[in-house]
Amino acid sequence: MxxxxxxxxxxxxxxxxxxxxxxxxxxxxxxxxxxxxxxxxxxxxxxxxxxxxxxxxxxxxxxxxxxxxxxxxxxxxxxxxxxxxxxxxxxxxxxxxxxxxxxxxxxxxxxxxxxxxxxxxxxxxxxxxxxxxxxxxxxxxxxxxxxxxxxxxxxxxxxxxxxxxxxxxxxxxxxxxxxxxxxxxxxxxxxxxxxADEYGAIGERGAHGQHSATHERGATGQRGATGQRGATGQRGATGQRGATGQRNAPHERGPARGDRMTWDIGAPEETDATEQTNATEGNGRAGNSVGALSRGGxxxxxxxxxxxxxxxxxxxxxxxxxxxxxxxxxxxxxxxxxxxxxxxxxxxxxxxxxxxxxxxxxxxxxxxxxxxxxxxxxxxxxxxxxxxxxxxxxxxxxxxxxxxxxxxxxxxxxxx
Incomplete structure (x- = not known):
């Protein structure tokens, strides 16, 4: 209950x-x-x-x-x-x-x-x-x-x-x-x-509520140095993006409270993490949106x-x-x-x-x-x-x- x-x-x-x-x-x-x-x-x-x-x-x-x-x-x-x-x-x-x-x-x-x-x-x-x-x-x-x-x-x-x-x-x-x-x-x-229009690169904060200087989150929930995800593009087992850019299953968060999930907000039965990640990354929209963001305060x-x-x-x-x-x-x-x-x-x-x-x-x-x-x-x-x-x-x-x-x-x- x-x-x-x-x-x-x-x-x-x-x-x-x-x-x-x-x-x-x-x-x-x-x-x-x-x-x-x-x-x-x-x-x-x-x-x-x-x-x-x-x-x-x-x-x-x-x-x-x-x-x-x-x-x-x-x-x-x-x-x-x-x-x-x-x-x-x-x-x-x-x-x-x-x-x-x-x-x-x-x-x-x-x-x-x-x-x-x-x-x-x-x-x-x-x-x-x-x-x-x-x-x-x-x-x-x-x-x-x-x-x-x-x-x-x-x-x-x-x-x-x-x-x-x-x-x-x-x-x-x-x-x-x-x-x-x-x-x-x-x-x-x-x-x-x-x-990025709804929650992606805009307003993404790391574990301490601060923005890092780049576009990828490392093991602490902050963005790393390359501006891209890791080599695999897959979700890992820890609930965070680590050095390779991996994530875990779609229903859990890692320690980085402000780190929002990828664009996997379709029907609840869509639980294949790899398929969801590929669907959102493969179409190129995320990268284009991040590049189009205004840098004004x-x-x-x-x-x-x-x-x-x-x-x-x-x-x-x-x-x-x-x-x-x-x-x-x-x-x-x-x-x-x-x-x-x-x-x-x-x-x-x-x-x-x-x-x-x-x-x-x-x-x-x-x-x-x-x-x-x-x-x-x-x-x-x-x-x-x-x-x-x-x-x-x-x-x-x-x-x-x-x-x-x-x-x-x-x-x-x-x-x-």
Whole structure:
């Protein structure tokens, strides 16, 4: 049982963190309704897990996760709650006077970045040995998919009752389905990232958390002198790259905590170490990517976190813009700044867990301060709720930072 819990710990964490961030840290629900996390978890957590698992199984990275998060946002708000079409959704008149476009961009962005991307990023950083590996086998994915369908239907049925059985028209529903399918297709048609794009030469640290001067790791987990792997290209028995560049089986790490695995993040049943190594080295992508890396410096995690906070501030400023077009611009520009800078910095040598946690943490804390402007209960309950949620967010970031520095083992998930 402890081994099973260890293997499923990131799954359970993401399953419950997604609704906690997506609905509660946002400020929509007071602390007295915290039990509703379990109600929202099958839909929110199920979606985040499915997005993350299919992305990592396909050897893809954050562009795919973000696009699938966007598809999820369109799915939820177009088909489940139908808020994109209901002019009197929860008696809020969200679609009046051009506000339809404003609401579309705003609410879909909330799901893309906060309901999906932030929870995925935080849980992945808390499990460094499994950060870009699948966490579930096909049986586990099937269970999650069933939970997602059941949870989505439950939320759909509840919204029907709350909105007097209002239903979107047939063309509206068909258009939503088409939009979701297009976004999913584009997400998986994007070029796969080369190994260095996601974690390879960028931000690789040796046993002491430092970058060495060259491109090969020696027996200590640092890079050696030649810029290439050893003569065999095979994995050895020790869990490290030694003088010959050998590695062990794909599911263990050596002492070098920061040394990430090769690009062997396909289906869990692919366990032939030699075949996986040859597949990633033989196509030449890794070498080309390393050569294409920028040698400029990367900012610290504090700087990337500040950038994410500023992007979130611009995004939330859209809510007080007097003109809806200016609000839409703020909703688009704020995240775009963060995405563009992240894409630029992540191509530089030195990009790593600290910087990624800064981006995720700054984005998360946007909800923490913005929640104090939300009202869902009495003033006293709201205030207590927002303080608790903010402290929980800070505690979560501290916990993730600690986990990033704690060695963990990537268990076999072929039967999960």
């Amino acid at each position: 402890p081994r099973l819990l260890q293997r499923l710990s990131p799954v359970l964490a993401l399953f419950f963190l997604a609704p906690l961030v997506g609905e509660f840290f946002l400020g929509d629900f007071p602390i007295v309704t915290i039990f509703l996390v379990a109600v929202f978890a099958p839909m929110y957590g199920g979606a985040a897990l499915l997005i993350r698992e299919f992305t990592r199984r396909g050897g893809r990275g954050w562009p795919t996760i973000i696009l699938l998060g966007l598809a999820y946002g369109v799915f939820e708000e177009g088909l489940v709650t139908q808020s994109l079409f209901n002019p009197h959704y929860l008696d809020q008149n969200l679609l009046d006077q051009g506000h339809g476009v404003l609401w579309l961009v705003y609410v879909v962005s909330l799901h893309t970045y906060w309901s999906v991307s932030v929870p995925v990023a935080l849980v992945e950083e808390a499990t460094p040995a499994r950060r870009i590996r699948p966490w579930l086998g096909w049986k586990g994915l099937t269970v999650v998919a069933v939970l997602f369908v059941v949870g989505s239907f439950a939320v759909y049925n509840t919204n029907l009752q709350l909105n007097h059985n209002w239903m979107a028209s047939g063309p509206q529903r068909l258009g939503t389905v088409a939009a979701v399918l297009v976004l999913v297709a584009v997400a998986f048609l994007l070029p796969k990232p080369a190994p 990367v900012p610290s995690g504090w700087v990337t976190g500040t950038v994410a906070l500023v992007g979130g501030l611009i995004f939330k400023a859209g809510l007080i813009m007097p003109v809806w077009s200016a609000a839409v611009a703020a909703f688009l520009v704020g995240p775009a700044i963060v995405l563009v800078l992240t894409a630029r910095w992540s191509r530089r040598v030195g990009w790593g867990p600290e910087q990624r946690l800064g981006i995720a943490g700054g984005t998360l804390l946007t909800y923490s301060w913005a929640a104090f402007t939300a009202h869902s209960a009495s003033f006293a309950i709201d205030l207590v709720s927002h303080v608790i949620y903010a402290l929980a967010a800070i505690g979560l970031l501290y916990w993730v930072a600690r986990k990033m520095r704690t060695p963990d083992v990537a268990p076999d998930v072929s039967e999960g």
